[in-house]
Amino acid sequence: MLQVLGQNVLNALQLGSVYALIALGYAMVYGILTMINFAHGDIFMVGAYLSLAAAVFLLGLPFKAPLPFVFVGALLFSMFLTALLGVTVERLAYRPLRQAPRVSAVITALGVGLFLENFTLAMLGPQPRHFPGLIPMQPWNIFGLTLTPLQVLIILLAALLMVLLDLLIRRTLLGMAMRAISYNRPIVPLMGVPVDRVISLTFAVGSAIAAAGGLLYGLAYPVLDPYMGIRIGWWAFIAAVVGGIGNIRGAMLGGYILGFVEIFTPVLLPASTYRDFVAFSLLLLLLVFKPTGLLGRPMFERV
Amino acid sequence: MSLPRWAAFVAVMLFFFSGACAKKEATDIRLGVNAELTGSKPAVGASCKNAAELLAAQINQSGGLKLGDKAWKVTLFVEDNEDKAESAAAAAQKLITQNNVLAIVGPNASGNAIPAARICEDAGVIMVSPWSTNPKTTEGKKYVFRACFIDDFQGQVMAKFARANLKAQTAAVLYDVASEYNKGIAEFFKKFFEENGGKVVAFESYTKGDMDFSAQLTKIKGADPDVLFLPNYYNEVPLQAQQARRLGITSAIIGSDSWGSEELLRLGGKDLEGCFFSTHYAQDIATEKAQKFITDYEAKYGQKPDDVAALTYDAGNLLIAAITKAGAPDRRKVRDALATIQEFEGVTGNMQFKGTGDPIKSAVILQIKDGKFAYHASVKP
Secondary structure, three states, X not given: OXXXXXXXXXXXXXXXXXXXXXXXXXXXXXXXXXXXXXXXHHHHHHHHHHHHHHHHHHHOOOOOOOHHHHHHHHHHHHHHHHHHHHXXXXXXXXXXXXXXXXXXXXXXXXXXXXXXXXXXXXXXXXXXXXXXOOOOOOOEEEOOEEEOHHHHHHHHHHHHHHHHHHHHHHHOHHHHXXXXXXXXXXXXXXXXXXXXXXXXXXXXXXXXXXXXXXXXXXXXXXXXOOOHHHHHHHHHHHHHHHHOOOOHHHHHHXXXXXXHHHHHHHHHOOOHHHHXXXXXXXXXXXXXXXXXXXXXXXXXXXX | OHHHHHHHHHHHHHHHHHHHHOOOOOOEEEEEEEXXXXXXXXXXXXXXXXXXXXXXXXXXXOOOEEEOOEEEEEEEEEEEOOOOHHHHHHHHHHHHHOXXXXXXXXXXXXXXXXXXXXXXXXXXXXXXXXXXXXXXXXXXXXXXXXXXXXXXHHHHHHHHHHHHOOOOOEEEEEEEOOOHXXXXXXXXXXXXXXXXXXXXXXXXXXXXXXXXXXXXXHHHXXXXXXXXXXXXXXXXXXXXXXXXXXXXXXXXXXXXXXXXXXXXXXXXXXXXXXXXXXXXXXHHHOOHHHHHHHHHHHHHHOOOOOHHHHHHHHHHHHHHHHHHHHOOOOHXXXXXXXXXXXXXXXXXXXXXXXXXXXXXOOEEEEEEEOOEEEEEEEEOX
């Protein structure tokens, strides 16, 4: 019984890590623009496909590239290009609407998401793609728990990225600028902060982290299809709201909570069918009793 | 100033309406194809479309279908049902109302075929599903037929195979509870496995679109079954097998006809090496007729036809046989002709009809060997 519990905690940590990485993107953009970037799930999908492209290219080189090298190469390539994609989306689709009502930006974001899905579908065709295995999957047996090197890598790398992001936001000038914008956007430009550039960088960082999530997800669940970002995007969005949207540490916490909900619902209830029901009920209850999420601070309306 | 523009609009509309209303004497046989071209199993839709187009091209190249003293060309209308129940119904509706088809081939997945069948039945349009094995597709319908066996039989085949050949005492099932096909066959397997003296120790479900099955598989691992039955589609099975092996489940894994696409091997063949599944035909034991179809198909598309392609070809030929028998492309007459066909020799083998839309035919069991599908056994009904 204890073994089953331990095994499921591991399963939940693996899934929660990916949700947390994607939830960060929602939280960062909301924090700075008070806008929900519904295209973020699809940016994650593009990140997964870009890592696939890099991995296939590096594996196809005439000399036999060592697998850790392929992994790091795919990670950097996809993080860089996805960051570029995030910045481009912001520049072309969101910046022109900066002064427009907030609902216009949300609709635009949904449109960008649909565009990315259908563009990928049109370019690559509807066949699901297989992600080559880069990390060994032979399970280790420890105290009756089975653990694969890949699982360890996902949990550790996700944690590392989150620590780095936390440091970036709390300890650097860029992070300070981000926090300042989220605190009071009208005043910050008066202090000489280049708001547009900080917003671009926020999109770059959020998208790069989603791309890392895409690579890890692709390795763990090696079948990619153009619609893969939709469900995961929704779950990561709930994670960001549960944690307190706009709050980085809240998004990480929310990601792990959602991972546990997804894994433990079929364990505790008779069927997995209740899973979405449980997740959304949780969201509803939380919003009734703590509308700002677990770690969110109450927003005061500035008149 | 606005009058000329208004007049031009009316003129254009009149032009279109006159075109639409002018009833010409039909000279072609219009057949619809309702296939899963996009969505989660595009290989199924592609095979269905390819095989239907091959058949239509073959008929048209040989001068068309002769009914009496007149030769009819076959025109195909292919609709994508996006692998969604509501789109499958909408595609059937569109083929009937806009393209005015005589009959429809497809959809293939039961989750799409069941709602489309209802539309066809109500409209009095013949539908032949190549690949939908769930009994509900044709149940209580006059206009709906299929070219494959049903899950009643398939569940029995795999349950007996697991008991007799794999000597399994206990079995676990992991299936998609949101999909008609998966749910249906999972229940039949459970019923027949237990009737044959085995015990189903874990009966776990997930929902379409899931990628992580670790919670359910951890439960299954705890139950330690002799055999794990995965009656799910080719895009999900590789993930399930991989996650099962990674959690340390060593049971034999078996599956059903939804495994039949070569995509299964491409998406994760290594973890499925040695596994068995039931399906409709085997290329290794092709009859002369099947061999000709395989050669033609390969020449046109550069790949071997999978079971969906073969069944679509059979479904199409079944329709053509009925149209020939009826002597005119009339929905009512063709449906009556189709209902009286008692035996049909297709590329997937001999089919016998006993007054229902469901043929009685053999199943084959394939094994995945060296990254290929290899023939293992045939099971007669």
